[in-house]
Amino acid sequence: MSETYDFLFKFLVIGSAGTGKSCILHQFIENKFKQDSNHTIGVEFGSKIISVGGKSVKLQIWDTAGQERFRSVTRSYYRGAAGALLVYDITSRESFNALSAWLTDARSLASPNIVILMVGNKKDLDAEREVTFLEASRFAQENELMFLETSAMTGEHIEEAFLKCSNTILAKIETGELDPERIGSGIQYGDHALRRLNRGSARTSAGPDCACKI
Numbered sequence: 189m190s191e192t193y194d195f196l197f198k199f200l201v202i203g204s205a206g207t208g209k210s211c212i213l214h215q216f217i218e219n220k221f222k223q224d225s226n227h228t229i230g231v232e233f234g235s236k237i238i239s240v241g242g243k244s245v246k247l248q249i250w251d252t253a254g255q256e257r258f259r260s261v262t263r264s265y266y267r268g269a270a271g272a273l274l275v276y277d278i279t280s281r282e283s284f285n286a287l288s289a290w291l292t293d294a295r296s297l298a299s300p301n302i303v304i305l306m307v308g309n310k311k312d313l314d315a316e317r318e319v320t321f322l323e324a325s326r327f328a329q330e331n332e333l334m335f336l337e338t339s340a341m342t343g344e345h346i347e348e349a350f351l352k353c354s355n356t357i358l359a360k361i362e363t364g365e366l367d368p369e370r371i372g373s374g375i376q377y378g379d380h381a382l383r384r385l386n387r388g389s390a391r392t393s394a395g396p397d398c399a400c401k402i
């Protein structure tokens with residue numbers, strides 16, 4: 189069966205080791221908690237088509253290893269990402285303190301217009317919390333990030349995190365702030381959008397083969 193969608197977005201999931209990045213991706217794609225999750229070696233990949241703002245969007249998601257020893261490998265996947273989930277663990281102040289460094293990497297190595305949503309994961313472990321919601325909200329505001337607390341274990345806010353980030357990217361496409369035709373935007377038109385574009389251009393003059401420019 190061929191897949192049809194309006195847009196394809198390249199997404200990253202970044203943050204310190206053990207914060208739950210792989211579990212977040214697994215919960216999002218499989219709707220299940222990944223028991224016995226091991227450290228990611230380099231990068232792992234997942235994809236899913238979601239419906240957002242009346243459009244179908246294919247998310248191409250790169251789950252990166254948080255361990256320092258893989259940093260040079262994971263950094264090479266940043267380029268041209270349209271969106272990112274920047275993950276810390278609410279029970280680990282250390283993972284929260286590391287956010288600034290992850291953020292600097294994302295903004296310098298991916299697209300400068302990358303849309304980032306900060307995720308405080310392991311919300312189900314509230315009794316062991318080391319970072320308050322208020323403190324994290326302030327950090328998010330100061331650094332122009334969207335913010336949600338999630339639980340990859342219960343599934344709380346996992347879908348919402350990807351939807352919220354995608355919705356913001358779509359809104360930026362609509363206002364012209366993001367241009368899907370710019371190389372390195374991390375966005376591509378899918379079949380649906382191409383067909384619509386082609387119908388429009390056939391009516392003007394360019395003909396259907398203009399799709400090859402994207």
Ligand SMILES: Nc1nc2c(ncn2[C@@H]2O[C@H](COP(=O)(O)OP(=O)(O)OP(=O)(O)O)[C@@H](O)[C@H]2O)c(=O)[nH]1
Binds near residue numbers: 205207227254255342
């Ligand atoms: N209680 C709870 N545990 C979680 C949650 N998410 C992940 N974990 C646990 O946290 C540990 C690390 O999860 P991973 O998803 O492997 O972490 P990661 O960020 O991908 O780690 P690296 O691949 O090393 O970067 C595992 O033992 C998970 O079971 C959550 O939402 N709640």
